[in-house]
Amino acid sequence: MGKTIPQPQETFLIGNLKDVDSEHFLESLERLQKLYGEIFRINILGQSIIVVSSQELVNFVCDENKFDKKVSIALQELRALIGDGLFSAHTSEPNWKLAHKILMPAFGPQAIRDMFPAMMDICSQLILRWERFSGEEIDVCDNFTRMALDTITLCSFNYRFNSFYQNKMHHFVDAMVNVLVESGKRSQRLSLQNALMINKARQYKDDISYCHNLCDEIVRERRKNPNDVNDLLNRMINGKDPDTGYQLSDENIRYQMVTFLIAGHETTSGLLSFAFYYILKNPHVLQKAQAEIDQYDEITVDTLNKLKYIDAILKETLRLQATAPAFNLATKEDKITLPGGYEVCKDDFILVLLHQLHRDPKVWDQPNEFIPERMLNGGYENLPPNSWKPFGNGQRGCIGRPFAWQESLLAVALILKHFTIEFVDPSYDLRIKQTLTIKPDGFKIRARPRRSVNISLAPHVKQTEKLPEQISKTIIKKNTNLQPMTILYGSNSGSCESFAGTLASEAPLYGYNATVATLDSAVQSLPNDQPIIIITATYEGRPCDNAKQFVAYLESKPKLDINYAVFGAGHHDWVNTYQKIPTYIDELIAKAGGKRLIERGAGDAAGDFYGAFESWKENLFKILRKDTNNEQHVISEEKLSIEFVNSTRQFGQITDFGIVLQNKILVQASEIDPMKRHLEIKLPKGQTYRSGDYLAVLPTNPIEMVDRVLKRFNLSNDTHIKIVSSTDTFFPTNYPVNVVNILSGYVELAQPISKKQLETLADLCHNEEEKIKILKLTGDIYEKEILDKRIHILDILELYTSCELTFAQYLRMLPSLRIRQYSISSSPLWNAEVVTLTIDILTAPALSGLGQHYGVASNYLANLKEGDHISCSVRASNVKFHPPEDTKVPIVMIAAGTGIAPFRGFIQERAAQYVCGRDIGPTILYYGCRLDNDFLYSSELDKWK
């Protein structure tokens, strides 16, 4: 009797069906792997599946003498579409051997080389399309799907889908995806359930017929117009087994064609999409890859073999994201004992889970990091056997591997040669979409031509002569007399972006026409004929998401003949890395030859943040004005006007909604401590997380504050306004909006007023005495009286009533509302789609003595009710702030108050693993409490002891 294989508790009749989500089957297996470890069993509707994921076990089951491919339940279902085509045939079926023999030579080295011109032809179409849509949003998976589909059809069947010449993807893709998805679902339903779903069954049949008819049509066409090209289709139609003389039947040809159409494009397009995701997330990798490809003026078939780094990128991508994420085996014997003493039988499916095999901590150092270098200099060759298996196993391994590799190398090389690329949403973190294969979900980029590249595209394709586009957004288009200025920002939560916008909107007053763009969009294209102003923040000592490429670019030591100035936003709580990135950028540019226009400015979000920016801005403009001597172009028009006469907020990257499931008090407020709350939030669809990640939340302002503003400006809460602005603005413009929406959802109302703003308010006072009092506040007492007491504009307006500030002027003085980040206090092993937050609710008498101070986000969260929608998004923690992959590694945690949040997630994760029988290392928490009832989650922690 072998050792018992760990298994979640079964339910009568359906076994472990409840432990897997049919839409996220793979993620469910990954979650179970985290709970149960390198081997576990699940029972799906009576079928036993044993999931293995350590190199030791996988190496054992990959022995072809003892194990063979077992056609998975989903693949068996898919046989309605691809019958006994190579992929879904049992090895024992005669048609598998026959097709394998006949078709194998089509993927030999010379045959693949001969396909290079056709691959170049299709890839060039993608390049031209991206050039044409320079700077616009590119749906990465869509584009690579078009490319891979057109490539496989042209190379294999000499047939053109012309996907790049149509807006909508070829209907084959929809039909195929429908069948893939439905096959997966059918395999997890009872037969009776499938029979009852009549509409779905009809659609399923129609989609299958569409795919079959398309293939039959291509064959008919070839038979009518035969040619002597040695392509896959001719081999299918005319090829013979050299030993027996047997040929493929018409039915089998149809199955093989659909097989190749599916297998030949789904996985490759996924590989390329993931590769570009990792390239963009790792700017050093992008730099290195671009440097590698830049050594060659021309990309020929021979160049591809020299691209060792790009080759390593593709291997590392498939390690982290094997696009065919699992394969199934079964023992050829009745019973066999695996390492560890586990016994498996002939009927068991043995599922090799590549996601975890490729992260086995015994094989891979820093398994979750993307490090292509590990595949270089013998690294790949010296891997332990069967530790990297994205192409499957042995004779049933992927026949199209060399095809996919050549196509992928070419695509990466051509794209990096031609374009600078950046994320549309720099905070995008990988989300996975799964059918039979996996792809990134919602991944979008922008591409801009790098420079005139001397590169041979397909013969009929025109070369690019476009120059790089340095500017993404033009702020002032009208004033042609103004001098150019470039403002570049790095920003995750919007303050630096907002500073950049403010600077640009004021630039015309000083003779400049400013363009604003992200730092990453300026890589290799910093103009030297205009001032370059850089405004950026630091996150955990690292660049913002949209400044990573820029920093890597500066680290590559370019020569820069530019005039520049840097302003940094930071927070002094990050003691060791305060202002690290702005300082670093400033130094690197100076070292590269740049000339500073003014000393670096620094704003501390915990201090006079906006004031620091204002005074630096003022000094900067003093210098720039001197330089241009251009005061005649001063624009006197009001930059923002409103018309008194409804929308959804479109704030940066957060576009999705989560749903509040629970919102409860953990500890009531006391004299010394604020109230503490626990929230459960269902994440926006498709999002998941790791313990230690953050949740970014876009709050709304407390209604009490909004009411105060309405009162001060004599507005009612059903007032609608139309904002018209001659400069770029974060406000919704040119259509009527409710004033309450603007005040609650677009602006920060409680930022301390800056000295400059005090001066403006003083100017607008009729009462001399009030004027003097306000001006006094800009002096030595500013810190004590304004900053320490957090006095904001509205406080001053209420105190000094003679100040005649208009509502439009008030709005212009307010910065845009910022996103807030909270540490998630749960583990995905508890629930992968739900996070919990543990927060202090900041409500206290205002230090100013004027009413209450309400923390914007905490009060917003505190007031949410079950079922409320919340604009939020998971943000990966930058540093290695996650529980270690190896559950035996000890963890020591130190926290106080709500600082326990991420550690609750860590402990919850380890407790869940412990319950499932994993070996858990010591997990120790030192927790500081002021009072007994401050001990958050005490009973839970007791239970976990």
Ligand code: HEM
């Ligand atoms: C990055 C790209 C690719 C990956 C990751 C990949 C992965 C795989 C894997 C894991 C298997 C084994 C499946 C199993 O054991 O059930 C497989 C088989 C197969 N692949 Fe690929 N594949 C890729 C590209 C291609 C291409 C471009 C083609 C066609 C030109 C292709 C055609 C096939 C076929 C026909 C089989 C079945 C082979 C047999 O059992 O005889 N694949 N592939």
Ligand SMILES: Cc1cc2nc3c(=O)[nH]c(=O)nc-3n(C[C@H](O)[C@H](O)[C@H](O)COP(=O)(O)O)c2cc1C
């Ligand atoms: C998770 C996190 C990490 C941070 N790390 C640092 C840091 O290392 N150094 C620093 O000076 N500021 C740090 N800050 C503060 C931000 O840089 C500061 O709030 C800045 O204004 C954000 O600018 P943005 O709104 O343009 O993204 C951090 C903030 C957060 C939320």
